[in-house]
């Protein structure tokens with residue numbers, strides 16, 4: 001047989017997947033590793049999809065997504081973030097990950113650099129790698145409240161830098177970028193003439209303060225906003241998200257949709273319409289549950305004297321387990337205490353002393369998992 005693609009052979013898999021695979025061979029494991037709402041998709045959203053399927057709404061949609069959905073999204077973006085956009089600025093994608101993937105691919109050529117947060121969502125690195133570009137990490141350090149430092153970023157930008165990826169609220173830190181910083185980051189991108197891909201898939205899951213969208217500060221079409229139905233509406237399996245971009249960029253994204261996936265699922269797009277048009281109370285209910293889970297987690301962690309980053313958004317807690325290598329730590333925690341967590345190293349080199357737990361797990365599991373983590377630490 002001829003050799004398989006070297007690039008794909010060399011593609012690294014997520015460290016969370018390794019823990020999940022290991023946990024899959026064991027019984028009675030407490031699962032805190034996966035970033036996925038436990039909730040079922042709200043019934044009115046499911047009904048809309050069923051009705052659409054029964055009515056024969058089962059064919060391809062335009063590459064860019066249904067015009068009806070794009071119009072609703074454009075209205076929502078305008079309402080939420082005060083940005084004047086039309087359906088032409090919206091591309092409906094296969095989840096948020098689909099939007100990040102085509103946004104990166106649409107902007108870079110081989111050898112270009114893309115700045116990504118450390119720690120940050122692991123897919124950024126693999127997506128950039130698959131586009132033939134080079135991920136370059138910018139540090140988010142505890143001493144700076146895990147916020148990006150403008151001067152450091154300014155220095156990290158080289159002639160090869162094409163894109164800066166921002167993620168707020170962030171996975172794994174739960175950091176919500178203050179609006180002034182978001183504004184300054186967009187100004188920096190403009191001064192240094194680079195794009196921003198602003199991953200805002202957790203925009204509706206905020207515990208403190210308000211979400212500031214980078215789109216609100218964009219004056220010349222250099223920000224591509226990435227959003228998703230997965231987290232806000234418990235719709236991870238429906239695979240529907242969207243990108244908001246200037247028309248030339250949106251057209252570029254649409255060409256890639258055609259090449260890679262044709263379009264997002266038609267019934268999922270109908271479900272997404274129902275999600276946006278109906279009452280938004282379901283978001284508030286889920287957010288309330290995550291906030292309760294956070295309070296429960298904090299109580300146990302504070303009792304154990306374990307240091308952690310208090311999230312202001314998203315649904316994760318970044319816990320300092322003071323390990324030298326959190327991948328080894330997570331494997332040992334799983335095999336000895338039957339608690340599955342995401343190793344910090346999977347989010348970047350700065351995560352070696354940390355692990356991440358998901359607040360989207362059930363409350364009793366969070367309490368018990370953290371208690372076990374406490375006794376494991378003190379062994």
Ligand SMILES: Cc1ncc(COP(=O)(O)O)c(C=O)c1O
Nearest residue numbers: 095096097121171201228230241
């Ligand atoms: C930061 C971040 N961006 C994007 C995504 C993509 O989610 P989806 O493709 O389900 O919309 C995730 C999922 O975990 C995420 O954590």
